[in-house]
Amino acid sequence: MSDLWQWVLDHGVLLLTYAFWAVDILLRLIALVVVPRNRRPGSAIAWLLAIMVFPLVGFPLYLLLGKSQLPRRRREKQQVVNRLMRVRSQSIPDSDLDEDVPSWLQSAVRLNRQLGAFPLTGNNSADLEIGYEASIAAMAADVRTAQHTVHVLFYIMGLDEATEDFVAALAERADAGVTVRVLYDHWGGASHRAQYRALRRRLDAHGIEHYPMMPIRPFRDGAFQRPDLRNHRKMVIVDGEIGWMGSQNMIASHYDKPANIRRGLHWQETMVRLRGPIVSELNLLFATDWFYESAQMLPQETVVRPSPDTSGSYECQVVPSGPGFVAENNLALFNQLFYSATRRIVAVSPYFVPDESMLAALITAARRGVEVELFVSEIGDQFLVFHAQRSYYSVLLEAGVTIWLYRAPTILHAKHVTIDDSVTVIGSSNMDIRSFLLQMECSLMVGGTDFMVKMREVEASYRASSRRLELEEWKRRPRLKQAVDNLCRLASAVV
Structure with missing residues (x-):
């Protein structure tokens, strides 16, 4: 035994070298089998590239961040919810659309119902609020009218x-005895530690039941959960009669x-206040x-x-999405609408990192004569995403897409799309791969030209605060910045 140990000591460096190369080759071979399974080609190639270049780093990162699936116990809960939602959906007919809406809008309604099991509801009222402090004040005022329940959900x-004042x-x-439930x-x-702790202390002091969503607790739900699976929704529902949803978090604008x-940064948002039957659907999503x-x-x-208030005239449908759904609901809806557009598409997204299908849909729309406008921020708050989205500007501009850069120091954080004069989609979902795959989002589809008038006013206010990006200007940007943009685009594919 002593002779064997001495031999190991004498040849230790050689043995470690052989072991290193054996593990290196084994990880590469395993990656070739495991990584491409049920994954987009672009994402698979990006992961394989990372693993092939640095196997001992890339493979552990893949195990940590490579799967967008929820852990087992959460999947079981999701299956229960999906089953109950589909049973309910079978007994609730969709509201009738106006006679003047295009036929493709009905197909979008059917798609949403198939994906998320929420019906189209009629007789709703909807108003927009783009003032940051004004929206918080309005939500607080609505909360103070509550007689039975207040349900609150915010990403931040x-x-x-x-x-x-809202808290x-x-x-x-x-x-006063009203049941208040809070999720964050x-x-x-x-990630906002002092404000987070202060909030929790205040809620506890008043006996308000509250929970953190998607808590980062490895293996607690029956399997490892990658830490960047998040609940990104923003909702306030008062007595099941008044609902708020959109892009704004409940925190100061900076x-x-x-x-x-x-840097003087502050965020610009768009929130929608709802009344009518759609509020119950929003409340149901909160309940899940x-x-x-x-x-x-x-x-x-x-x-x-x-709903006690059915005086509105808007048809609305809730569209949930996230890693708990088999399909990428928000991406499917966006693409269906982009291919259906005949005259105009206006898209507002702070983080625009489309997958291949969405990029093709927008470019195809522009080339077939649809007026396509994209609103993004002139500056970014997230280095990787900001530079990744810039890598798409050239091909969009060359296809005829108009890109508006919302002027610094404001971050345009609103998220909405309008198609022709027929339909609006507004909510929490960005047009990026993270929102399609990794984040639980809430979108609202609103049909009809009346609501579109309000949306056009919001778009006009954004246009007045933006400058148009020209193709020649973009081509002249420094080569170093081009390289950074393209490198970040590659990194963004690793999901």
């Missing part, structure tokens, strides 16, 4: 000077980050998220109730 939620309104109603994303909230304050985090199944009769 914290207690600071901007949100003090105070929640506390007031809870003290674990990573989104905890997100309480010293770097943002130094509440079930995931609390294991409490809220009684349907307390969540879905006949």
Whole structure:
């Protein structure tokens, strides 16, 4: 035995070298089999490239971040919810669309229902709010009218000077006996540590039940969950009668980050206030998220109730999406609408990193004569995404897409799309691969020309605060920046 040990010591460097190369080759071979399984070719190639160049680094990263699937216990909950939603959907007919809407809008309604099991509802009212502080004040005012329940869900939620009145309104109603339930994303909230802790203390002090969504607790749900699977929705529902949803988080417009304050950054948002039957559908979506985090199944009769206000004229449909769904619901809807457009597409997205199918849909629309406008920010708050989206500008401009850069120091964080004069999609979903694959999102499809008038006013205000990007200007940007953009585009494919 001593002779064998001595031999190992004498040849240790050689043995370690052989072991290193054996592991290196084994990881490469395993990656060739495992990585391409049920994955987009672009994503598979990006992962394989990372693993082939640095196997001992790339493969562990793939195990950590390579799967967008929820862990087993969460998948089981999702299956329960999906089954209940489809049973409910079978007994609820869609509302009738106006006679003047194009035939393709009905097919979009059927697609949404097949994907998310939410019906099209009629007789809704909807108003837009683009003022950051004004929307928080309006939500707080609505909360103070609550008599029965207040349901709150935000990706980022914290207690600071901007949100003090809203949180105070929640506390007031809870003290008055109203049932208040609050959800906030674990990573989104905890990344603003001081505001997050202050919020939790305030909610606890008033007996408000609250939970972090998608908590980062490895293996607790029966399997490892990659940490960047997030709940990105933003909703407030009061008594099942008033609903708010859109792009805005419940935090100050500079997100309480010293770097943002130094740069003078602040966020521009678009929120929609809803009344009518659609509010119950929004409340039902909240109830599914509440079930995931609390294991409490809220009684349907307390969540879905006949609306006392059916004086509105808008047809609305909730479109949920996220890693719990088999299909990429938001991507499927966007692409269907882009290919259906005959006159005009206006897309607003702070993070625009499309997959191949969406890029093809937009370019095809522009080349067949559809007027396509894309609103993005002149500056970015996320280095990788900002530079990745810039890599798409050349091909879009060459195809005839008009790109508007919202002027610094504001980050245009709104997320909405209008098609012709027929339909609007507004909500929390960006047009990037993360929103399609990794984040739970909530979108709202609104049909009809009346609501489009309000949307055109918002688009006009954005256009007035933006400058148009010209192709010749873009071609003259420094080669180093071009290289950074293209490198970030490659990295963004690793999902």
